[in-house]
Amino acid sequence: MILNTYLNRRFGKPIWGCGRVRVKGVDMKILRIDVGEETVTAEAVPETLKLIGGRAFTSGWIYDFVDPECDPLGPYNHLVIAPGLLAGTPSSSVHRLSVGAKSPLTGGIKESNSGGIVAYKMARMGIKAVVIAGAPPEGKWSVLYIGPDGGRFDAAGDILGKGTEAAAQSLHHVYGDDAALMVIGPAGENRFSSAAILNSDREGFAARVCGRGGMGAVMAAKGVKAIVIDDTGTGPVSIADNDGFKKGAKQYIECLRETPQTSEIYTKFGTAAMTDVANELGGLPTLNFKKGRFDGAEKINGRTLYRTIVERGGNPSHACMPGCVICSSNIYVDASGEAIVRSLEYETLVLFGPNCGIDDLDELARINWMCNDIGVDTIELGVAVGIAMDAGIIPFGDADGVKGLLDEVRKATTMGRVLGQGAAVAGKVFNVKRIPVVKGQAMAAYEPRAIKGHGVTFATTTMGADHTAGFTIREGLDSHKKDGQVEASGRMQVNGMLYDMLGVCLFAHPAVRNRHDTLTRMVNGRWGTDITTAGLRKIAVAAMTTERAFNRKAGLGPSSDRLPEIFYREENPSSGTVFDIAPDALDALEYE
């Protein structure tokens, strides 16, 4: 384990099975679950892994224990669920949950994270990670219950086949309103590579999505329809050095409150604040990434979204996790004030919006709800549907047509299966010339010819075309020029990993970009350690190196670190640019 090699040097101890992580008498544990044997085993966490959390944990575990050549949907893959290092602590925006596996979509290592309350509760239960391995008996489906006294397999029963909303309602009926859930929908049950895992939010709605890379299909391959996390009887997480932690948290929250983005812009407009920025740059994916500017952008931008929600009595500033002061989430309601979806966000708005030629917020909210209920990644499906439109299956702008296609995904018709397998498969089947994917994964809503730093991230991150993996657009560069983009992407990729291992929401970045010391203080307070900010960053780099090493062994070499050729050849007419960052320059990207 590359991670361990680094840690070994730092802690000067052998790696596995030595010591144990204990904070004020509370032992942390890793739950190993074998779905073939139906066993749940709790084991102590070796001291050396104390500061390995979230994505650093999932990726390190996968590197150590998953054969890079294994079938992602076979018994040798592991589904690894790990709260970030700060999860459960009394702070803002720190309870993100990482879910990792070898991805059936990319064939490489994958981590997909979400907000909500799962990580928060797991942390309170002293759970460092849950690892699910093996293959279930043919046709067997379970609900995996994890409670204060351990774990058990319950029969999935009649929630099988249900959408995530109905399934969550049934589960709450059985396991109580306070249990946190991780649920898959019909898409997961059908092992679609776009299948997501839906996690409970603060109010118990399964609406926070680990969307990317088909983690829902891996969960399905383990025969697990849902995981119930019941933290009944647990208290707040133990904090080794309360004063130290509080000092860091106070400084951190001050940063959040003092920064306009985190105290006002994201709070009011949420992720949709990005719409005008991207449109202005000609970087808003429009009509299957044909161009980067959309006539109807104003109808779906952050301002319109905010105004509509406020006028109708919805909630424009919803917190998806306890203690969050940013509140970038929302509850989008219809004209009668009834909730349609929690929450309507930028990637969904754009990839089903401009990318599909649709400019109607209500329709986009309904489409979003359908995706959540079916249990698919809205990015993957938005791009796949854009491809289907480009191929003439339905016209651009046809919202009813989109809902019809999503119904097919739910029913797993042949058309639905093609779309459910994601944009790369849909692009191949429908033979369109522009297939906006990297490593088989659909691009998020940043047109890479106009926003070149995101293009670099899409190309080079181990994750496929993710946006959170290296978010460069706010890094002060000229988006249309290639200068500095590789360096910016490398830097933001490390930042991305850092936040993902801590469980910190990427939205805190504008506030703490120069104040990572506040995060470090919280980490040291929580765990009783004395790591430096540079030390945390070194762990992040080690974890990324681990991910890349896994990908290389899995067959994703440098030639997979590329945008599709057409983005080099065909101009984005809205920006007047092509993607012109040479393969050599991409290969030279460094994590720093």
Place this chain on the structure above:
Amino acid sequence: MILNTYLNRRFGKPIWGCGRVRVKGVDMKILRIDVGEETVTAEAVPETLKLIGGRAFTSGWIYDFVDPECDPLGPYNHLVIAPGLLAGTPSSSVHRLSVGAKSPLTGGIKESNSGGIVAYKMARMGIKAVVIAGAPPEGKWSVLYIGPDGGRFDAAGDILGKGTEAAAQSLHHVYGDDAALMVIGPAGENRFSSAAILNSDREGFAARVCGRGGMGAVMAAKGVKAIVIDDTGTGPVSIADNDGFKKGAKQYIECLRETPQTSEIYTKFGTAAMTDVANELGGLPTLNFKKGRFDGAEKINGRTLYRTIVERGGNPSHACMPGCVICSSNIYVDASGEAIVRSLEYETLVLFGPNCGIDDLDELARINWMCNDIGVDTIELGVAVGIAMDAGIIPFGDADGVKGLLDEVRKATTMGRVLGQGAAVAGKVFNVKRIPVVKGQAMAAYEPRAIKGHGVTFATTTMGADHTAGFTIREGLDSHKKDGQVEASGRMQVNGMLYDMLGVCLFAHPAVRNRHDTLTRMVNGRWGTDITTAGLRKIAVAAMTTERAFNRKAGLGPSSDRLPEIFYREENPSSGTVFDIAPDALDALEYE
């Protein structure tokens, strides 16, 4: 060019553009065709490439001139067409045609070869190779005419959309009965990754198929519906040393006549002679490679095929190319003596037969004709349809259902597109657990758990799961045991390349396995050279090394040289074996 490096050492000359290959006053030429510019340029062949023919030429060219990272269906890919070194000479089974490109199916280097008369005529015209590059103007389709005075672009006109049979008829009407054709069908026009190129046989039927790896889609991406080869006015190929050639040819033909396989078994039963052998070993792919033995094998084996054809007055011993004494091809006729297909062969018989649970020769012949007319690889489609059956789309054994699915491929419905994109896409879309592909290409009709040498070849050849790339079953090993299989595959992979570069049919192998000297004599006679058999073998090894190097750069690393995991995990009940040759052993395979 790795090839050139070897040759350089041998000939001690710089590589490109030096000297020219001229035999008795006849200059050999390479035709470079740019479909964007609509130019056809003839250039001299450098002396150093004199002994580089067929697959060695296509692969060497691709290594030198095609970016391994390019879009296979974009302008930077080349379609390279090269007769083998012995094509056009007065001998038996030596006129095979190699077609190569970066494959849209595997993403790696590809060569697919066929019999027929195209290579024969090209050789008579002094054509070393035809290379088609660039991208056509949007929506433009051409017929590429290559005649004694050069080449030109004719409009495709109303043959567009036609099946290969009707298209060939129309083309003969325009260009005369004697022209040789290379044609794609609707599958090619739709750029399906299973799209084949159909080449003229001796009687002018476009029935000899370069099936594998989607070469028809690459031809379509160049906007070429058909290539017409008009050798009017040309005579026999020039032979540098007639006596030397004749001596070699005489010995070679004696070998063919003295060997039961080439003088009787293949002549009577054709490729279908393999059916009983494979069934006996439990190695006949049955019900989507679930098992290796088929109850109805006797109804479709070589004997039944032969008897049926003879009783009905068809031709069981048809020669697909001039001068062939093996005559393994056939003309399969219906009960009224009307031809159904030319010719019904083992891979098609098995992959649409046992693999789809069908045991009716007439139905299989009709299915074969449909595949040829649509222009798809019968191996790829047989496996894709087997997968669709495994997924319950139609029942196993349903021949009418198969024809219905092929109609969908022809019409390019969503279902048809899924199947047309090949077995890997179909397997993913329909989510079956057994997807018998390597590097995205369907396995030929040898169950790799029971016939392990073929499993090694499927896994390790640069070509995807091809059978001709390393045909081990007749190499005297215990097929169920792993002992010696890696070495046998390595040896037969070199033999395969040797035959492919000479244009010699693999069916000559049983006769000349220990008499390659006869081939060497013919080569030296034809070209006035003095290479040894070991020297030819070295060129073959160099060409294979080139192919592997291309694949590595294209992203097909060692992890792509594997059988699907399930063949390691799940037993073939007919043989009681799993595939148990470890990845390390596969990686250690040497070309020798």
